[in-house]
Amino acid sequence: MSTEKSRLNRIRRSLGLETQNEWPSVVRERLGTYLLLGIYLVVIWFPIYYIFITSLKPTSEVLSLPITFFPRDPTVQNYVDIFTNRPFEFYTMNSMIVAITTTIVCVTLGTLTGYSFSRHDFMGNKTLLLSIVGARMIPPIALIVPFFQIMSSPPLIGGLTGSLYDTRLALILTYTFFNLPFAVWIMKNYFDGVPESLDEQARIDGCSRWEAFFKIILPMAKPGIAATAILAFIFSWNEFVFALVLTSSESAQTLPIAVSLFVADDFVDWAHLAAGGMIAALPGILFGLFFQQYIVSGLTQGAVKE
Amino acid sequence: MSTERQEWRRKLDKLFVPLTVGPTLLWIAAIIVYPTAKLLISSFQFRNPVTNEMEFVGLRNFRRLILAREGSNAAFGLFNPDFVAFTRNTVVYVGCSVTISFLLGLGIAILLNKDLKGRGWFRTAVIVPWILPYVMSGLMWRWMFQADFGAINGLLQRLGIISGNIPFLSDGALAMVALIIADVWVFTPFIIIILLAGLQNVPEQLYDAAEVDGASRWSRFWNVTYPFLKPSILVALTIRIIFDIRALDLVWVMTGGGPGKATEVWASWLYRTAQVFNSPGSGAALGVVLLAVTFAIVATLYKIFGESPYEA
Numbered sequence: 001m002s003t004e005k006s007r008l009n010r011i012r013r014s015l016g017l018e019t020q021n022e023w024p025s026v027v028r029e030r031l032g033t034y035l036l037l038g039i040y041l042v043v044i045w046f047p048i049y050y051i052f053i054t055s056l057k058p059t060s061e062v063l064s065l066p067i068t069f070f071p072r073d074p075t076v077q078n079y080v081d082i083f084t085n086r087p088f089e090f091y092t093m094n095s096m097i098v099a100i101t102t103t104i105v106c107v108t109l110g111t112l113t114g115y116s117f118s119r120h121d122f123m124g125n126k127t128l129l130l131s132i133v134g135a136r137m138i139p140p141i142a143l144i145v146p147f148f149q150i151m152s153s154p155p156l157i158g159g160l161t162g163s164l165y166d167t168r169l170a171l172i173l174t175y176t177f178f179n180l181p182f183a184v185w186i187m188k189n190y191f192d193g194v195p196e197s198l199d200e201q202a203r204i205d206g207c208s209r210w211e212a213f214f215k216i217i218l219p220m221a222k223p224g225i226a227a228t229a230i231l232a233f234i235f236s237w238n239e240f241v242f243a244l245v246l247t248s249s250e251s252a253q254t255l256p257i258a259v260s261l262f263v264a265d266d267f268v269d270w271a272h273l274a275a276g277g278m279i280a281a282l283p284g285i286l287f288g289l290f291f292q293q294y295i296v297s298g299l300t301q302g303a304v305k306e
Numbered sequence: 307m308s309t310e311r312q313e314w315r316r317k318l319d320k321l322f323v324p325l326t327v328g329p330t331l332l333w334i335a336a337i338i339v340y341p342t343a344k345l346l347i348s349s350f351q352f353r354n355p356v357t358n359e360m361e362f363v364g365l366r367n368f369r370r371l372i373l374a375r376e377g378s379n380a381a382f383g384l385f386n387p388d389f390v391a392f393t394r395n396t397v398v399y400v401g402c403s404v405t406i407s408f409l410l411g412l413g414i415a416i417l418l419n420k421d422l423k424g425r426g427w428f429r430t431a432v433i434v435p436w437i438l439p440y441v442m443s444g445l446m447w448r449w450m451f452q453a454d455f456g457a458i459n460g461l462l463q464r465l466g467i468i469s470g471n472i473p474f475l476s477d478g479a480l481a482m483v484a485l486i487i488a489d490v491w492v493f494t495p496f497i498i499i500i501l502l503a504g505l506q507n508v509p510e511q512l513y514d515a516a517e518v519d520g521a522s523r524w525s526r527f528w529n530v531t532y533p534f535l536k537p538s539i540l541v542a543l544t545i546r547i548i549f550d551i552r553a554l555d556l557v558w559v560m561t562g563g564g565p566g567k568a569t570e571v572w573a574s575w576l577y578r579t580a581q582v583f584n585s586p587g588s589g590a591a592l593g594v595v596l597l598a599v600t601f602a603i604v605a606t607l608y609k610i611f612g613e614s615p616y617e618a
Binding site: 007030033034036037040041044045046047048050051054062064065069115116117120122132135137138139140142143145146149150173174176177180181184208209210213234238241255256257260262268270274277280281284287288289292293295296299300 | 315318319322323325326327329330331333334337338340341342344345348414417418420422426428429430431432433434435437438439440441442443445446447448449450452454455456457460463464491494496499500502503514517518548551552553554555558559573576577580581586589590592593594596597600601604
């Protein structure tokens with residue numbers, strides 16, 4: 001049988017012998033794999049396709065029967081509408097500012113701290129690292145009550161005029177809570193993979209610790225930094241619950257909130273919601289398509305240690 | 307170089323660790339330890355609706371959440387019927403969606419681990435649902451399951467499987483099924499990535515050896531793949547389960563806990579209690595319970611799937 005043949009071929013291959021022509025079983029298995037993966041992809045991409053075509057339909061077509069799976073006359077009017085009738089430029093700007101600032105803070109602190117944890121034995125460093133990582137285990141939603149209380153009470157620090165409620169700063173501060181522990185963890189694991197002899201060489205050559213870090217090690221850590229940055233950006237960009245609790249107007253509301261605002265109690269404006277949803281989904285789709293390997297390496301570095 | 311400058315450099319070097327670790331630690335303490343402490347304190351307090359002041363009430367918040375009202379004739383005797391119902395919903399929601407997405411993710415990861423042309427392309431296409439905003443995904447699925455103009459009803463009708471429209475989201479059991487489908491859609495990519503990373507750690511020669519020994523597919527999986535996959539399974543399940551218990555986004559935008567209370571889970575209950583009903587004490591108490599349950603689950607999973615991956 002074919003499996004027998006492939007087994008034989010494996011043995012021959014492992015002995016360095018030439019393999020017999022094994023294409024029938026291999027081709028059949030491959031085709032089966034491609035078929036299954038193909039079906040899976042079609043099924044999981046269908047909803048994205050459907051929301052995309054909804055965003056291109058005029059409301060009259062969205063709410064007409066029978067349902068069309070290709071828009072009858074596609075239009076970008078919904079996209080124009082959400083920027084003219086709704087302050088989508090503010091929501092988009094808020095999302096950008098919050099996500100980018102959070103990313104910069106988390107990457108900067110995460111890289112420095114991750115490096116120290118990777119290279120230096122200092123007092124209680126294992127315990128400290130564990131508590132930083134453990135902090136990620138705290139369910140954020142458990143903390144919505146205290147966060148709301150803290151952000152809506154008068155500021156502790158002078159110079160701030162009002163409470164932080166409904167400001168982008170509140171979101172930035174909050175999002176570092178999700179992302180900083182993760183950033184430290186990814187970067188620590190990343191630096192663990194950079195040989196320590198490089199640091200030592202730099203030190204022998206007369207570099208200070210800072211110089212060794214910035215000149216020698218940091219440039220080698222670019223892929224790790226990219227992974228951390230992309231994940232921190234996506235997590236902040238997509239966050240919904242805290243934005244819902246901590247903001248109330250377009251001065252701080254982000255795109256996920258803006259999209260949810262198309263849902264009124266009994267009526268949902270699906271055509272415009274779909275357009276807003278596509279805008280909110282854009283970075284995720286683009287990052288996925290272009291930087292998939294960084295996302296994967298970041299996730300597996302942060303989660304599964306090699 | 308002047309000696310003064312060298313002195314300065316040496317001093318700065320000594321401060322390397324404090325300067326690189328210090329800010330992060332202070333920040334994490336401020337943003338996590340302080341709110342957590344505040345959470346614990348709030349859970350013992352009750353806001354007096356008249357004076358708007360917080361009063362210390364001991365364990366009363368917890369008692370009110372978990373136990374039946376005194377003198378009431380609750381169906382479940384000792385416990386608050388809401389607590390029982392929402393816990394059951396949470397277990398069904400989390401249990402079903404984690405199991406399904408785990409098995410599906412394992413299957414796809416095994417397929418993707420094969421020597422395929424265009425594997426990178428497949429991986430890219432597979433990952434996207436996970437990176438979209440959960441709110442967008444939740445609303446998207448709500449639109450898919452919409453009774454009159456939704457794509458699911460449309461497809462099923464076009465295929466001749468059903469004749470009338472199924473009101474997915476206004477039937478309790480169907481709403482839960484819809485929620486689970488959406489959840490599986492969102493989180494299977496995560497399982498795939500983590501398990502795929504684990505599968506790539508399995509040495510190829512072991513498969514060959516097992517195959518030469520005539521091991522069946524099943525026994526190859528159990529004896530060769532599974533031991534190497536265990537750490538990845540642990541991470542995938544831990545993160546998946548704790549995330550599902552605490553995630554509000556999907557439930558909130560798809561069903562809002564409804565119809566009635568059919569899809570109310572702990573996360574939505576917490577949010578409703580704390581925000582909508584404006585009862586920070588009860589919300590905080592529920593948060594404390596959630597925290598305790600999370601840690602219990604993590605500890606259990608570690609017991610089952612072996613050592614901590616956090617060991618250096």
